[in-house]
Amino acid sequence: MIKFSPNSSLPLVSAVIPTRNRPELVVRAVRSALAQTYPNLEVVVIIDGPDRSTVEALSDIYDDRLRFFELSNSVGGAQARNEGVRRSCGEWIGFLDDDDEWLPDKIWKQIEIANRLGKEFIICSRMIVISPNTNDVWPKRFPKNGESISEYLLNRTRFFKGEAQIQTSSFLISKDIFDRVKFRSGLKKHQDLDLYLRAANLDGIKFFFDENILSKWYIEQSIPTVSQNKDWRYTLDWASENSHLFEGSSLSGFLASQASTEIPPESISIALRLYIPIMMRNNARPIDYAILFLILLIRGEYRRKVSGFIRNIPKRNYASL
Structure with a gap:
């Protein structure tokens, strides 16, 4: 009740x-x-x-x-x-x-x-x-x-x-x-x-x-989440099936900044042969290509550490709120 x-x-x-x-x-x-x-x-x-x-x-x-x-x-x-x-x-x-x-x-x-x-x-x-x-x-x-x-x-x-x-x-x-x-x-x-x-x-x-x-x-805690499941083929299929939902060059942005994080090192060459043509057809911007290659070159935990360093820990401890 x-x-x-x-x-x-x-x-x-x-x-x-x-x-x-x-x-x-x-x-x-x-x-x-x-x-x-x-x-x-x-x-x-x-x-x-x-x-x-x-x-x-x-x-x-x-x-x-x-x-x-x-x-x-x-x-x-x-x-x-x-x-x-x-x-x-x-x-x-x-x-x-x-x-x-x-x-x-x-x-x-x-x-x-x-x-x-x-x-x-x-x-x-x-x-x-x-x-x-x-x-x-x-x-x-x-x-x-x-x-x-x-x-x-x-x-x-x-x-x-x-x-x-x-x-x-x-x-x-x-x-x-x-x-x-x-x-x-x-x-x-x-x-x-x-x-x-x-x-x-x-x-x-x-x-x-x-x-x-x-x-x-x-985020990035030591607990399993759905987003941690790496399956770039599934992600690419989902994006392709729902391409009508992406406006402008946002499909290219998605492949560059999100889908690429799921690519294992042994699949990089295969994924690039699929990603790059789709990005070219969807008006990818120079920064999309730059982000894609940055993510492929700097993998996983190293990228998160670099990100944290560049952001610089904020002066205010927001976690205490």
Whole structure:
């Protein structure tokens, strides 16, 4: 039973958290959602398959706003999120990955914006990005006038990540919009990007970017994630099948800056024979080629260390917020 706040004029917001076999992390995420200053909130956790340790951990949280559901079989992250929304009651949905956190005013500030703009907007905010090498605030910039979401996200103007970003734990979406797009079940990778691009291509859906820093995103941690699964053939097939979602030269930007990170050293020559022709046909910019070759030359952990060094650890310790 959902207990609504005394102020019934406030719309109910549902925090949807998918998880599997990470009880300590999901408890941290749940507590950050329950600590919101926004009062009319429920937290819906979908446990993606039998997971007794997570059930026990969540059972120790005594808060009527929390509901959790253990699925009989694993359905994957995308469908788990869809299941969470299906079982939620809110007018607005805030997704929270089980290894991320919300800052206390996240929902208050985004609902204020949503009430002003309307339900056709997806409200995106800045986030603290925490990695072993550095912590920083992303995105560094928001879309320019006339810049599509695909071009904003994928057409880099600098060598390292963080310039442009939407991250699942950082946005708020109305249930009306989500019912039109949903996460595509069965995708092994690129579930979030797939949703952003499809939403941007639907009439009547807009993105709004807010200056506030409202969540914590933990990256490059020593825990498995979907994005760490390296399968460049799958990624290339996904991009080719969905090429209609990429505007301008953003498909080239995606291949250069994201797909290339999945190429193992022994497959570089094969991948280049496939990537370069596609990039040439899709108006690749000089910086796309430069990023591609930089990623191929400086592999994995070395690239992350170089990135952290060049960014220089910020003077402010954002991780302590």
